Amino acid sequence: MTDLRARIGALFRGPEEFDLTSGSIGKPLFFLSMPIVVTNLFQTAYNLADTFWLGQYSTDALAAISFAFPMVFLLISLGMGISVAGSVLVAQYTGADAEREAEYAASQTVAFAVIASVLLGGVGYFLVEGFLDVMGASADVLPLATSYMEVISLGLVAMFGFAVFIALMRGYGDTITPMLVMFGSVVLNIALDPFLIFGWGPFPTMGIRGAAVATVFSRALALVVGLAIMFRGTRGVQIRLGDMAPDLDFLRRLVRIGVPASVEGTGRALSMNLLLFIVALFPDPVVAAYGIGTRVFSVIVLPAIAVARGVETMTGQNVGAGKPDRAEQAAGLAAKALFGVLTAAGIAVVWFAAAPVAAVFTTDPEVVDIAAGFLRIVAPTFGFIGITRAYTGSFRGAGKTLVAAAISVLMLGVIRFPIAWVAAAEIGETGIWFSFAISNVAGAIIAYAWYRRGTWRDGDLTEQRVDVDEAAAEPVPTDD
Template sequence: MSVREHLEGIFREQEDLDLTSGGIVKPLFYLSIPLIITNVLQTAYNVVDTAWLGRYGTTEVAAISFAFPLIFLLISFAMGLSVAGSVLVAQYVGANREGEAEYAASQTVAFSMLASIAIGLAGYPFVDDVLRLFDAEPEIIAAAAEYLRIYALGLVFVFGFFMFISLMRGYGDTVTPMLIMFVTVVINVILDPLLIFGVGPFPEMGIAGASLATIFSRAITLAIGLWIMLRGHRGVRIRLSQMVPDPSYGLKLLRIGLPASFEGSSRALTITLLLFVVATFSEPVIAGYGIGTRVLSVIVLPAIALSQGVETMTGQNIGAGEVDRAAETNRIAGWTLFLVLTAAGLLTTLVAEPVVSIFTTDPAVVDVGSSFLYYVAPTFGLFGAMYAHLGGFRGVGMTMTAAGVVIVAFGLVQFPFAWYASSEWGPTGIWLSFAVSHFVGATVAIGLFRRGTWRSKGVAGVARRRGPPVDVDAESTVEGDSADDD
């Protein structure tokens, strides 16, 4: 069988996938496995940049470390708008309201591009001022600013690509974005050394070359994504006539999307704030913390991917009026992640020292990193159960609730606990803060889900959608949306 025939077979199976009837396990994992691969490929983007810049110079590697937190905040906002579009599209697809789904997708594309252009142009003049807040060496700040200025001007391509992935997910297609993400990584891998070092006809651009390679590869893949959506052959369809910005729809996207942005950024912000606590200890503790959180980030990938799959299935089932099926999807995903990640966590504690030794040969760092895993790894399953239910909240449109759970678990519990406990028990107090936050997050998320507020909200949304379909060519606003948060 040729590669083309194999890919066509994958696509045909994807099109036959029914998210609102039949079994739950197969469609849920069929959605989630490509999402895991997509997330891994996204991580590869950063690894490739760091690897090539590491060969170019130490200053450039340090500059990337300072640029990344700002980039992550921008990406979090992009992901928020994308989640809003994905939720609306999933609910309309589940309700068999293709016209509204197309309108939601078209408006999401329009507002994502407008927002990215506005943010990029507004942020461009202040790049240097923001970076100076880190109080790093001038040459590092200069290099980071060079990277970020190019990134700001090309932000529309970054936002646009995340928007494409989310809209495709809302329709239930996660294979196509995975393949296009792979193309993106390949282009970036090829362009990075050419532009950084100046190979052949290309000039030597250093860190600016890495930024330009990223933006160019995103632009190419966004063009492919827009072509796919304009044709409408892969589920998602956008129409130029429906991309005229509708202010009321823009407010709806912000109302759903901003809490999702807070959810994404607050977790990373907490990890960053914990550095202030960790920095009060010795260098081996700092290094061990870095390795421990890196291992944790690997565990986060399947949890977030399955959470996104739950989000899509919940949205489509709410739209179809299958509220009990949406609840069962969350229950299955929650238990699956809890059991699988708990087993993975317990296994990690048994091989903690060999795992940490992959990253370092320093016995002191190995000891600290292993200690981190002994306390944190057994609670991986709690983290997974929490994120599975957060996907359910997002699928209903309760993005504020999902964000609230994350803020409570990591902002109000983990950071204060780490600050106090570290003064009493040393680094062990920091490791315990992870375990405590995972327990609190899982307990709160599951407790809120079992209260059933999301169920009444979903039923109300379904009732509103049972009216006559809206002619989106004649009216600019789609009525009967259930994705407004409490």
Template sequence: MSVTDRVSALFKGPEELELTSGSIAKPLLYLSLPIVITNLFQTAYNIADTFWLGQYSTDALAAITFAFPMVFLLIALALGISVAGSVLVAQYVGADEEERAEYAASQTVAFAAVAAVVLGAIGFVFVDEFLVLLGASADVTPLATSYMQVYSVGLVAVFGFAVFVSLMRGYGDTVTPMLVMFGSVVLNILLDPLLIFGFDQNPLFGYLGLRGLESQLFALTGYTGSGIEGAAIATVFSRLLALVVGLVIMFQGTRGVRIRLSQMKPDADYARRLLDIGVPASIEGTARALSVNLLLVVVALFPDTVAAAYGIGTRVFSVIFLPAIAFSQGVETMTGQNIGAGKLDRAEYANHYGAKVMLGALTAFGAVVFLAAHPIAAVFTQNPEVAAIGAEFLRYAALTFGFIGVMRSYSGGFRGAGQTLIAAVISIAMLGFIRLPIAWVGAHRLGVEGLWIAFAVSNVLGGVISYVWFERGTWRDADVTEARGPSAAPDATDD
């Protein structure tokens, strides 16, 4: 078997997967593995921006730190539409209602475009006020504003691609978005240094040993780069091309779900259905974004060494939890399709199986992190005090990683059943009513250990609450026919 054949064998397209019959383990794995890789590519986006802007200037690096919370907030507010579209497509595909799946996808794309334009305009106009709220300095604010204004204008491209990924996942195709994302990441990594530095003293040419070519290009163009705006332009442009590719794929309908221009006329009844599912999902995403920022208020009670250690811990968590996020989205698709097919017992089994796998796998990862906490923390810093504090943080949280996997898996099941409000309530309860208060009280009474304890306790309780709520069986009340109206698929002719 050739190398290409071996790589191809790792992935299966939706035509090779049977989500509503047969094995649970294999299709869930084949759904989730490409999502893990896609999420890693997304991480590469952020790393590329951070790396090159760090090479450019300290102020630019600080500016991107203040810009990212606003980026996350805008995406979180729009997230619900993509989740709702993914759930409805999954349910209709499971019910063998191909035309209704196409209509759901077409309506989702239309409403996503409207939401992105509105949120982009809000972000563009109010970026200064948001940065003041975050406490950005006078040196950093103009740079962060420049980045966010470009990003806000391009939000249609950024969010549009996220919708493409969600709709394809709902259909059962996670491989195509992974491949498109790969091309987009490579383009962004190449464009970043060129648009940030231009052709005058560009470190990329130094790394590649092409200083002579750099001088020739600079003499020809005189381009000195666009600084932090260049990073935003690189991100928006690479996502725009990815979106164009995604739209071509969906309009052709040769892979994944098909969309049709004739079905994109906004449907008020369908808008209400999208809002019913999507608003709680947006609330969940927004709550996660806000909780991260609010925890920084508690972290600020301690010296900078603790803040640095906290940053190390959260970076490690973001990598460890990638499989949990992927399995959650895989469970979401399997739940949606099996509910659409009327196979509730199979949907239930998929949730329990995903939770068990994540409990075991992330607990094993956590054990490794617990044992190697100090070497892991030391990778991120040369300060021995920061490494010691970071190691302590990792040890407190590591053995509870499995419970995060449990919570994520069952939350995916609730979303797949269309009950996004339950997933939102669990997330808000864990982050806002368990972790944050314990962190605040613990920090004042126990010191920094109280902050770390908050993570461990909230992780465990989040997993337990998710399991108990899922066992209540309220998710079985999901009804795919709620989305079916007289205008559900009025025109399935070719455009």
């Protein structure tokens, strides 16, 4: 047992054990990113659990979740700019040794995140059915997807609030604490899913609505834990109640940095929803296969997302410390490593095991066959996703969120969607699958070429110091 703990400790090291602004590049990036990989695996685990159990429940429920997931992503993406801006500001202030400003930035981010998620959740609740109808959900699928999204919309503050907790702790350099909290949340979610979906034990049969209730409840509990950790301030960045009164001047800073990040996230979400509009022109088995394929992709590219977040933090702290060369080295190292790892994963794991992987989620042989075709076409281009993510992560860390957004819009809106629209009409659903592969390669080329221009280097945001009232700077008492 002692040996096992030692090995785990060797993989996961907190910010107190490494310095992001000095020394080697590879080791701190690894120790920063590894817990993010695990955290994202946990995040994806609940998606896969929903997909698995609903696939056993009915094919219509599986198709409904294929419509619902992109809309969940859209709602969160509309507000994600706040979390990205908060994370970038916390990272740059931390790198500049401006602890008080980092705390104020974190506190304001939490306050505005709550306001934004309540507003977005309310709008989403009333517009969800019409939106899904426009997206082309069939008569059998529409009420199921609507039922799921109504619950998610009402609980959006819990889901988005927890995402903000993760982002702020990451900006400080602590990726271990969010990983541990996420683990507890996911275990609870997975345990609740079959009880609420099928009505096991004392619970009523809720079907797809049960999956949504399990998700919201587990995220709400995780948010409570996350807030308690940040208020105590014993791990990661601290937040203070006195700093949470909405500051309109600070809001303008959040908006300036965050709106492009929201555009980037919203662009990705809209791309998924627009592609669903095309996919919905095909029978429900194709829709279900699309849902399976995108869930599998979300697992395969987890290292890219995680390392990109690590690069974002390293860039933020090093730009704040006046060391842009270290940030550039981190981005280049991440791009090379991700290209190799994800290319190998795409070929070795998915290409040769596409059908068995698809069969994990459904017993319908038609859906398995279609999903396997989707996976085989896109898998060889996974490495290019890694390149794109590494460089856009560095852009965000430097505060150049508009550039990251522009790359996303070009990749998804200008390249992927038009190709899918034209190719689907010519060669059927296979044309949609090819649009993913082509846009993955194009996105990597665009991101690399743009990064080489070096315009991200003037992204230091720490010159704008926060005027914090001294009374609010008093330490918050803890139980320690």
